[in-house]
Amino acid sequence: MMIHKLAFKNIYRAGLRTWLNVIALSFSFVAIIFLQGLYNGMNDQIEKATLDAQYGGGQYWQNDYDPYDPLTLEDAHAKIPDDLQKLIEQKKATPILIRQATIYPNNRFQNALLKGIDPGQTILSIPTQVLISSDETIPALIGSRMAKSSGLKIGDYVTLRWRDANGTFDADEVKIVQIMNTDVSDIDNGQLWIPIEKMREMTAMPNEATIIVLEKSSPFSERVDNWQYKDLEFLMQDLRALFLTKSIGGSIFYIVLLLLAMLAIFDTQILSIFRRRKEMGTLMALGMTRSKLIQLFTLEGAMHAVLAAVVAAVYGIPLLIYVASTGYGLPEATDSYGFAMGDRIFPAFTAGLIIGTTLLVLIVTTIVSYLPTRKIAKLKPTDALRGKLT
């Protein structure tokens, strides 16, 4: 207990030097928690948006369908099996028919992915209700990225050319009825959404689909002939691999921050040991063992981290609460990264993150504080009293 009191008095008396270290370390605390929270929030947001708008509660893929191989799209369509049809009728699943097509926006040529979806579906968070149309025109829904790349606006008519099930060309005008702002670029880039019944008629593919999206938490995962069940683990694996890569990249940044803070602690310790030789000699002459002396100096270093945690809490908590509620605005260019990110990221600060970061900084600070004190082990009290370091 005496060592604790002594350590506290020493760092308290160090005055400005202590506060500079504490403030630098507190910045590290706040920055690490903020960055980690930002990554967590971003991952949560991306995952939620992707599930809501793209994957639902899992999918059934027609056997030939491979989203990474556009060559498979020609044959990736089949009649919906009875089991899945029942789910669709119960509004527990929704079919999507996918074909390749060409659009001619502003009289130029652009490849597109034509997707047919039930306008009344509620499984995915796509505003498909805008596709409910009473007139003869083919209504089309596109995303803002597609609108930007094609130059299309709401109300525009664009020529669409496609091939039917037999490979015969057909062409018609489609009307852009809505431009959706979606965070999920995979349902936006180069895609046109039209009513599935209209698309089936256009492509001569009655009651056919390419994929069937199940509702969230759907217990259905039965084996269906000619269709493959894809669970969320499978569907999200690429995204999670991407999160991992991003988090490794992000961690480099906070390792640098931590290293800078630790450098300050390390320097302080070295300076303390150099400047306080006589004090050490006196303490040893008064009967303090070398190990106790090492404990004292290590504790002084570690106390910086404790104080930094307190200081970080004072200004960090209100700051992080504010950021968590208002979100962190992203520059426009971020959209092209291919993540399902919104305009703002809302960081997610969990108790585990805060406690984990605090413990990590405490442990690292203690280790860094201990390292320079090893010199004390070789210290002779007589030399120390004379101001010498051996």
Place this chain on the structure above:
Amino acid sequence: MKKIMFFMILILPALLFSQTESADEILKRVDENMLSDSKIIVFKMIIHGRRGERTVEAKSWQRNTDDSFTEYLAPPREKGTKMLKLGDQLWTYSPQTDRTILISGHMLRQSVMGSDLSYEDLMEDQRLHQLYQPTLIGEDTQLGRQCWLLELSASQKNIAYYSRKIWVDKERFLPLREERYAKSGRLLKTTEVKEMMLSGDRWVAKKVVFKDELKTGGGTEFTVESIDFDVPIQDHFFSKAALKK
């Protein structure tokens, strides 16, 4: 009156039959004129785009309607680019990257060198009489020459263009104009012969303008510099190894 009615009942079907037969015969003659066992063509393609025009020159070796090997001769940027079509597969070779790429799926819909022709158009089998049911719908004049106007309706399911209209030179059996239509009846592409030339005993199109009617631009002008029919072509032209030579 009864005599006229009797005459009409007897003669009308015969007249209709003869017209169908004649349209069929015209189409067969068109195919015969266009197709050969082999041919070597040197051609120039002038692409009229929105940002000006580009000229591409190439030499093509063709065997039946299935296989072809094309080597681009100009401009310098495209020189050495080769294209091999074997049946329904198409490869391109670029000397800059020294890589051979299989063109398939959606890539077949891309235009060739920015022209109005897609790879699919190049791969199209041209035996029209096997794919379409022709109907003679009239006569017209194209390029100052008398033409039969035929309407072709798909007789098979797996066919790219549901219907076509062709203007066939009455004497030379060369289509001087062609319109290709979508299933909905929408005009997709047109080809118009601007000049003809005699090669051996056949009349062939010397200058043709291809136009994708769904986009703007002046179309693509295709000029045949020289054409030789039924010349022997060595088999090695039609192998992937030829692309890298």
